[in-house]
Amino acid sequence: MTSLAADLSGAVGQAFAAEGLDKAFGLVQASDRPDLAQFQCNGALAAAKPAKANPRAIAEKIVARLKADARFAKVEIAGPGFINLDLTDAVLGERIAAPEKPTAPNGKTVLIDFGGTNVAKPMHVGHLRSSVIGDCLQRLFRANGWKVVSDIHLGDWGLQMGQLISEIEVKNIAPLYFDAAYKGPYLEQSPVTMEDLEELYPAASAACKADPARLEAARRATVELQDGRPGYRALWRHFVEVSEVGLEREFSSLGIKFDLWKGESSVHDLIAPMLDDLKARGLTETHEGALIIAVAREDDKKPMPPLLLVKSDGGVLYGTTDMATVIDRAREQDPDLVLYVVDHRQHGHFEQVFRAAEKTGIAGKAQLEHIGYGTMNGPDGKPFKTRAGGVMKLYDLIAMAGVEAKSRLAEQGLGSDYSAEEREAIAQQVAIATIKFADLSNHRTTDYIFDLERFSKFEGKTGPYLQYAAVRIKSILRKARDEGHELGAPAVHSPEERNLVLQLLSLGDTMLAAEQKRAPNILCDYAFTLAQNFSRFYAAHHILSESDLALRGQRLGLCARVLEVMTGTLNLLGIAVPERM
Numbered sequence: 001m002t003s004l005a006a007d008l009s010g011a012v013g014q015a016f017a018a019e020g021l022d023k024a025f026g027l028v029q030a031s032d033r034p035d036l037a038q039f040q041c042n043g044a045l046a047a048a049k050p051a052k053a054n055p056r057a058i059a060e061k062i063v064a065r066l067k068a069d070a071r072f073a074k075v076e077i078a079g080p081g082f083i084n085l086d087l088t089d090a091v092l093g094e095r096i097a098a099p100e101k102p103t104a105p106n107g108k109t110v111l112i113d114f115g116g117t118n119v120a121k122p123m124h125v126g127h128l129r130s131s132v133i134g135d136c137l138q139r140l141f142r143a144n145g146w147k148v149v150s151d152i153h154l155g156d157w158g159l160q161m162g163q164l165i166s167e168i169e170v171k172n173i174a175p176l177y178f179d180a181a182y183k184g185p186y187l188e189q190s191p192v193t194m195e196d197l198e199e200l201y202p203a204a205s206a207a208c209k210a211d212p213a214r215l216e217a218a219r220r221a222t223v224e225l226q227d228g229r230p231g232y233r234a235l236w237r238h239f240v241e242v243s244e245v246g247l248e249r250e251f252s253s254l255g256i257k258f259d260l261w262k263g264e265s266s267v268h269d270l271i272a273p274m275l276d277d278l279k280a281r282g283l284t285e286t287h288e289g290a291l292i293i294a295v296a297r298e299d300d301k302k303p304m305p306p307l308l309l310v311k312s313d314g315g316v317l318y319g320t321t322d323m324a325t326v327i328d329r330a331r332e333q334d335p336d337l338v339l340y341v342v343d344h345r346q347h348g349h350f351e352q353v354f355r356a357a358e359k360t361g362i363a364g365k366a367q368l369e370h371i372g373y374g375t376m377n378g379p380d381g382k383p384f385k386t387r388a389g390g391v392m393k394l395y396d397l398i399a400m401a402g403v404e405a406k407s408r409l410a411e412q413g414l415g416s417d418y419s420a421e422e423r424e425a426i427a428q429q430v431a432i433a434t435i436k437f438a439d440l441s442n443h444r445t446t447d448y449i450f451d452l453e454r455f456s457k458f459e460g461k462t463g464p465y466l467q468y469a470a471v472r473i474k475s476i477l478r479k480a481r482d483e484g485h486e487l488g489a490p491a492v493h494s495p496e497e498r499n500l501v502l503q504l505l506s507l508g509d510t511m512l513a514a515e516q517k518r519a520p521n522i523l524c525d526y527a528f529t530l531a532q533n534f535s536r537f538y539a540a541h542h543i544l545s546e547s548d549l550a551l552r553g554q555r556l557g558l559c560a561r562v563l564e565v566m567t568g569t570l571n572l573l574g575i576a577v578p579e580r581m
């Protein structure tokens with residue numbers, strides 16, 4: 001993806017250099033005031049201080065040089081020394097007519113840790129945000145030339161495993177697995193199904209809350225599991241396998257793929273050597289029987305508790321597996337960057353882990369970064385629940401959005417003459433678009449209220465509106481083909497075309513900004529503005545009915561580019577565009 005602003009920065013940078021100033025001052029960006037100019041450069045203001053000169057005087061010299069450049073339709077000074085720039089329509093037309101070069105690999109690797117669902121517990125909407133945001137980031141970083149490795153990092157090694165094991169023992173569901181004298185083999189088929197686990201887990205967790213003896217039993221079971229007791233390991237394997245089948249189904253219905261299905265358990269064997277190493281290097285301390293690593297710093301404003309590595313009962317924790325996972329990733333992928341897409345309420349945990357990783361130097365060259373996000377709330381402003389007050393499962397949410405999508409499509413008279421099967425498939429795609437766009441269009445750190453009725457509308461800033469905008473262009477192009485019209489190279493003749501082309505040409509810069517800020521909402525804004533610019537163009541100009549053949553070809557060519565960019569942007573958001581609606 002080429003960056004128009006980067007190309008212009010080159011040209012303006014040369015003008016600065018010719019005045020004996022640093023060419024970095026030539027940085028050009030899209031204008032903050034698109035009503036006044038297409039692009040702006042603020043470099044004269046920055047250059048003034050070190051050059052001990054008046055910013056306007058510098059700007060005047062730069063402007064004088066740029067005026068000689070025929071690519072610019074307008075070069076102006078605004079305010080104290082801002083330089084405003086417009087390109088000629090001919091240059092915009094040339095740029096948009098030229099085929100896009102694919103982005104070259106940047107030679108860097110990013111590992112994205114997202115999804116983070118827990119074994120034996122159904123995936124709930126709390127994991128939705130991680131999955132949707134993480135998937136968008138993996139698509140974006142890949143498109144920007146990174147090598148991306150995504151890892152679901154299953155929660156499969158903590159206390160909830162011991163809780164389940166002890167619940168199964170109490171309920172006497174699979175006695176064979178608890179017979180310490182028995183050495184295997186165990187069953188191929190899991191003695192419990194996903195549905196069983198969905199009932200067993202809440203029962204176990206309630207029992208542990210009510211009864212300290214049950215909690216103690218669960219703790220012991222967790223430690224024994226981690227220590228490798230064969231019956232417990234076998235039972236645990238069943239939990240993992242049964243859960244993964246369900247998870248894969250749900251993730252694939254969301255169009256989300258992971259490169260790695262690792263989990264907390266995957267690094268178990270790295271823990272003992274890691275602890276030995278950290279102890280030998282004098283990096284740990286013992287506190288009330290527990291092994292800890294101090295991470296507080298002198299300039300901390302708030303108290304920063306140490307990272308707990310081993311509890312006094314010998315059990316390892318979330319932070320321990322996260323530390324070992326840092327080591328595993330440094331060895332296996334040696335990433336430049338690791339993004340943890342996890343609820344912002346875990347910020348303290350990641351701060352501890354990152355500090356401990358830095359102190360111990362286990363991350364290799366990787367920069368570790370927590371990508372936090374806010375809560376998805378129900379209309380009552382509290383975390384989204386089912387009508388009955390339970391935790392909403394993702395599966396049910398998608399079904400709910402599907403029902404809403406179907407009634408909206410019917411209301412709009414869309415797809416009424418298609419087969420029931422096709423209607424169903426379209427409704428599914430619309431439902432996913434509704435959920436994902438609603439989630440991604442808010443800045444990730446803000447909480448938002450999930451208002452299905454609003455999010456599934458075909459007007460306004462919604463997923464369905466954008467899908468429909470793309471489908472409408474598909475249908476124009478289909479008609480053009482059926483009527484035998486030729487597509488030409490797009491060109492710029494009017495303000496509507498100019499705005500549309502400028503928006504198309506800013507895709508590369510937008511993708512970079514979204515990457516740098518780790519902010520999918522920037523892509524949502526982009527897609528929405530593109531759809532609006534297209535609407536204005538469509539309202540103001542004839543396309544299929546244009547009698548000037550050259551003009552018709554150019555406009556059809558522009559439609560094709562808009563469709564390509566819209567589809568590509570929605571694809572970055574994980575949203576598919578139906579063939580028709």
Ligand code: ARG
Nearest residue numbers: 113116117118153155322342
């Ligand atoms: N399983 C965790 C949860 O449900 C999220 C895991 C996030 N990733 C990590 N490396 N800690 O909260």
